Amino acid sequence: MSLPNVAVPTAEASAAALSPQQRLQALAAPAQRRLRMAALCVCAAGALLVPQAAAIAWAVQGVFAEAAAPALAPLGLLLICALLRAALGWLGRWLADDAVETIRLQLRRQILRRLFARGPLWLRQQRSGAVAELMGTHADALEGYYGGFWLARMEVMIVPLLLLLAVFAVDRVVGVILLLTMPLIPLFMMLVGWGAEAASRRQLQALTRMGGHFADRLRGLGLIRLYGRAAAELAGVHAAAEELRLRSLKVLRIAFLSSAVMEFFASLSVAMIALYLGLSYLGMLNLRGALPSLGVGVFCLLLAPEFYAPLRRLATHYHDRAAALAAVGEIETALAVPDGKPGTGNGEAEQDGGHAGPTDVHYQPSASVQASHVFLRPHGAGRDVLADLSFSLAPGQWLALAGPSGCGKSTLLEALAGWLPCRSGRLALPAAERIGYAPQRPYLFHGSLADNLRLARPDASWQQLRDAAAAAQVLAFAERLPQGLDTVIGERGFGLSGGEARRVALARLFLRDPALLLLDEPTAFLDPLTEAALLAALNDFAQGRTLVIATHSEAAMRMAGQVLWLPEGRCSAPPPRPETGA
Template sequence: MEKKRQQQLTRWLRQQRACARPWTTLSTLLGLASALLIIAQAWLLATLMHHLISEQQPRAQWLSTLFLLLLCFAVRALLSWLREQAGYRAGEQIRRALRKQVLDRLQQSGPAWIQEKPVGSWASLLLEQTEEMQDYYARYLPQMTLAVLIPGLILLVIFPVNWAAGLILLATAPLIPLFMALVGMGAADANRRNFLALARLSGDFLDRLRGLDTLRLFHRGAAETRAIAAASEDFRQRTMEVLRLAFLSSAVLEFFASVSIAIVAVYFGFSYLGELHFGHYGTSITLFAGFLALILAPEFFQPLRDLGTFYHAKAQAVGAADALHTFLSSQPEVTSAEDKPEFSPDRPLQIDASGLMIMAPNGTLLAGPLDFSLSPGRRVALVGQSGAGKSSLINALLGFLPYQGSLRINGYELRDLPRRDWHQLLAWVGQNPHLPERTVRENVLNGQRVSAARLQEILALAGVDEFLSRLPLGLEHEMGDQAVGLSVGQAQRIAVARALLKPRQLLLLDEPGASLDARSEQHVMRALLAASQQQTTLLVTHQLNELAQWDEIWVMRDGQIIQQGSWQQLTSQPGPFATLLTHRQGDIA
């Protein structure tokens, strides 16, 4: 990773601290208070040793000093515990804020963008990579301040007692952060590569797990097992590389700290032997001065050593921040709801497209140019071969894909409307039902309040009542993740019931019966056909059955609408629709 990129990520990480600044400040203050107690503790211990060894005072005269020393130990332990708690709270708040940013951006980007990456990579971004921020904010950032303040306080105490010992500490201190930075630059790059390997491994493993039946069917189990093993070995090697750098950093810090402390000890040893006669301001060197300097010398380097210990937390955070920062900053800016006028139409929806070019998130043209008009109350079936651009049009109408040209809702550009207000006006049923709530009732109601009679009417219309009695708890049946315990057809019927229950002016249907058996498809399509007569509806389908009941049929090919008309018009004249009807016999492949 380039140095400029590391600096950019470091600045970004520090900006995220704003939401937890009180906790990080408290952690720093508690660390500073603990350092003051360390100095007081060293002073008391040196005084106690001086009284016992040099002056040989009776016990009654040094008992108070011993009591204060023990009190310092107890208070330091309490402060250390409080500091750990404050640091944890700081990291917890920032992790929550980062996850909220990621989830908000995913919601803004929509499913069309999310599907470009494996689910495992998003899980890695939200879990592992965000979790790696904890120690950076809980320990490293407060320790950066303490690594400057605590050695400065110790030097203020040592210099008046012995300037030679203070100079030794002052001269050797810069060596530690210098070598720590040199090792840390390599550690950040290694962590970044490690996170990339973890994201790939997570995505590949989840994709293979989901497709396990297909892999077995085509006898690809052994080959995919070897691929997972190779990816795991690559991740293991990268992890060991990170650990090697972390151990190297610790070894460097310990070496220079030990050398410096040894020099201080040698200086005092020769001073006591009468070989060195400088450093104590022309007076005789005392046992108190030697004890104080030797006790504080390790404490002088301890904040720097702790910073080195936590430096791997910075390297991990920078490596994790690379993917987070890229994701949060690379998406097209979505205007906040506060910057957009409230949209609450006072008349039925009129949708008009002129020169509409539907783009992928990366800028690739998906469909267009499109020119059409969808009048209030019209029921339109959109047909065409796979890849013609039908689902892209649905995603554009949902507001999940960027576009060029014009796509107006009652005269307003769709891109200028608050997405929340727009989504309140429409209902959508796709190919794969998404049931995020815990129970069947919660998934159908989706936060709405309706009467029991209305709920039963909707359940009967969608065909949910047919299998509801077979569920152990009926409407209170817990489905779990991925609608476990329900067939695809049953889950789709619940999704249809949810759409039918929602007040709406536009109903978007993206092949709702594509994955269903004949009986489930019959229930779903019958319910949707009845619902389509109550509002404007756009149906994407590969099936030509019963299209005669729809007001209009649009035929798409290569991203463009090439034919429009009613069933009678399109079947009575030669053209793309008649060709599809003849060759596919009601089933467009």
């Protein structure tokens, strides 16, 4: 079954040229309103610190300085502020979490579209574990940025300024102390940030390597045990895990260092304010001419730690910013299209060795196929396997591709499926959604046989599934399984033979109901009786459809009616049926 020919959307192609910081800003666009509302809730909760501290200072001044009975007004104000701050904090967290989930899903959709755009041939050469890390760990790294750092940055821009104005209104000396100590913290955070981003990038790279290494070893566990490599591979997994541990500890050291220095400067500033107020009350220091009241001193001491709290939160989440920048950079690097050109859905637009000429792929409404002076080279190969190939098929016409192994049969089918671009020449094909391709090594997912069939047509009824399975001779072996078509198979068709997996792929193709059928060795590894039954079913299904079948079977060649011999491109009649003796 062929994948859709997906082109990278224009917006995503232009986004690929953005810096990581600009990319983070672009990703926030779908959830920008919720993020702003969350930031507004956080800042409003921070602004309520002023009346809350004033209520406490009011009560302390009345009870301890004026020896009055506790008043209900400051206590009521304190209760209202506490409840409002709790409600705003919950609402802000809910909005931020909802926005983060939207952004994360949007990023995963973009990654998936770009993976489809790179094409199946490119994906074959990637480590599936490393690609999975892009969708998992790398996408999850954005949670701390939008849900933590972004909100803390907005809070730092507004809340400390409001608190500073409130403190200046009651005591200019305390305000000056806060104003002079504040710049030290962002300066240090900027210096730490350079190292944090580099360490986070190295940690993500180590995580990607470990994920890919571990996933590949899990898939090849049987082969590893067969060749007695279990101990060596276990040592390799241990080495990858140890590298990841060291990288993670380095990131944590930087994060703890940033937080420790932040706490040091904040504590030093609060201590300076407490020392100034204490010496003023003892009559040992007078910087403003009039002794500050007890309520003013309490108000300032309550707001001083809160003045640095947003900065402390920003420092705590600063490594989240570094991790997000590193994750976005790694995603762009892994999915970057060579020469800045968008993907075409057919893999690389240029093969090794350069172009022999311009490629012209034309999609047409009919089910005909025309190839004119086509040059084809498999991805990563050093030479062309097919050169100057020309042939044409009218709608409903059948063609068998024959020749020795390695002559280019599968390569030509991949080009006809839209997976592989030609280096030169012209191809005219039906639209991608009208093409059905059953490759030589079909991919079957973990799940039931019925689930794998429904991949081609999710809305198919149970009877349609059984009809397709019967036509492709799947029921011949499925009825012997414990649960028939509901029997669960492993990833990549584990539990089925190669011939059985091909029959499942062929049944999936029957459900797709394409106008152009591309089949790669559908009868390989089948006994003569099963092959004859399968070809008979294929003969019935392919009536009125265009069929191209790569095969070594003479019976399949005779069914097609004409044979294109590769690599020379000679077309001839199929071999005659062998005579049987009486």
